[in-house]
Amino acid sequence: MVECVKCRMADGVMKAGFVRGRQRFFCKSCEYHFTEAKPTGTTERRRHQATLSDVARAVGVAPSTVSRAINGHSDISPATRQAILEAARQLSYQPNFLAQSLKNQATFTIGVVIPDIERPFFATAVSGIQQVAAEAGYRVMICQSKESYRTEVSNVQALVASQVDGLLICHSRETENFDHMSPTACRGIPIVHFDRVYNQENVSRVMIDDWSGAFAVTEHLVLEGCRRIAILAGPESLLISRQRQAGYQSALRKHGLPVLEELSAHIDFKSAAAVACLDDWLALPEPPDAIFAINYTNAFDLILALKKRGLRVPEDMAIVGFGDEFLASLIEPGLTTVDLHPYRIGQQAAILFLEQMAQKEQFRPRTTVISGDLIIRQSSLRGEGESFRLGI
Incomplete structure (x- = not known):
């Protein structure tokens, strides 16, 4: 029971809200408002982040001793190290990374920019980056462009301003100007482009062997008996789009099939655009008997749209994609596609960054190419057969 601080009566005291986080009361006997007493002594909750000095006072040593113990000095x-670590744990002490970065001129942080973390490909690539980065003592700061060039530029500027030690980036589908990636704009920090890369020779890149993957999946369709194979490509500005289209065209020419402009379309990877292209092709006097979607999510769009239109996959039209995830094996029929190994791509991007950090001025930019696997499932198998995987 609460006693009024003025009249010392308790019977007429009632709660009357909060003031600055403390309970407020009203005494009916003397019509007086008051708040509960502020806690004192050791029970008062700490209101600031614990510092080296706080840990030092708790153990009875100098702050420099705490610093040396936490940083592993021999x-x-x-016994002293154990006491310091226990005190740090009890006080919830966290190192001041900003102070460390000013002292060491390094934040041990890698900035990563990807188009969309909800896409399994990019999420898996980030996992590969984090695995390598963590083993090397680096943290990862992730930004999404959401396929927007403007957002990508803002992300890069924010990460550079946060003094990250390096930048790993997969560009948005809108990105055609790369001025924001210049050494001057990025203050000379190491940069690695992965998947959707900056097509320059003097930059570090981790690329998929897009040409070979597209050639393999197109040739598979030819060997299954398809003769009018359409390609649903991405924006012409994207290097991956141009390379996958080149692989597709080379496979057709190898087997004596014509490359027809009416069976080639460039879209922005959106579902509505994919379905619109499908309807245009179905309206042709001679529709295609197969479609190669260079983005596997568009292949999903095509399979669902064909079912709605009463057409069978692959009997009426075979569908293949590029890029694999668990849904590719769950959709009916299972999607024939190319596994791009995104985890390996992320790992290699992080390794290239670490090489730059270690070699500094001696480092020479290079390109790492990752080969995919052709995964053949029921969306393209015209005859009897089981799903299988082929190295490309």
Whole structure:
């Protein structure tokens, strides 16, 4: 029971809200408002982040001793180190990374920019980056462009301003100007482009062997008996789109099939655009008997749209994609596609960054190419057969 601080009566005291986080009361006997007493002594909750000095006072040592113990110096006795680490744990002490970065001129942070973390390909690539980065003592700061050039530029500027030690980036589908990636704009920090890359020779890149993957999946369709194979490509500005289209065209020419302009379309990877292209092709006097979608999510769009229109996959039209995830094996029929190994791509991007950090001025930019696997499932198998995987 609460006693009024003025009249010392308790019977007429009632709660009357909160003031600055403390309970407020009203005494009916003397019509007086008051708040509960502020806690004192050791029970008062800490209102600031614990510092090295706080840990030092708790143990009875100098702050420099705490710093040396936390950073693993060998001149600190095991007993003292254990006492310091226990005090740091109890006080929820966290190192001041900003102060460390000013002292060491390094933040041990890698900035990563991807188009969309909800896409399994990019999420898996980030996992590969984080695995390599964590083993090397680096943290990862992730930004999404959401396929927007403007957002990508803002992301890069924000990460550079946050003094990340390096930048790993997969560009948006809108990106055609790369001025924001210049050494001047990025203050000379190491940069690695992966998947959707900056097509220059003097930059570090991790690329998929897009040409070979597209050639393999197109040739598979030819060997299954398809003769009018359409391609649903991405924006012409994207290098991956141009390379996959080149692989597709080479496979057709190898087997003596014509490359027809009416069976080639460039879209922005959106579902509505994919379905609109399908309807245009179905309206042709001689529709295609197969479609190669260079983005596997558009292949999903095509399979669902064909079913709605009463057409069978692959009997009426075979569908193949590029890029694999668990849904590709769950959709009916299972999608024939190319596994791009996104985890490996992320790992290699992080390794290239670490090489730049270690070699500094001696480092020479290079390109790492990752080969995919052709995964053949029921969306393209015209005859009897089981799903299988082929290295490309």
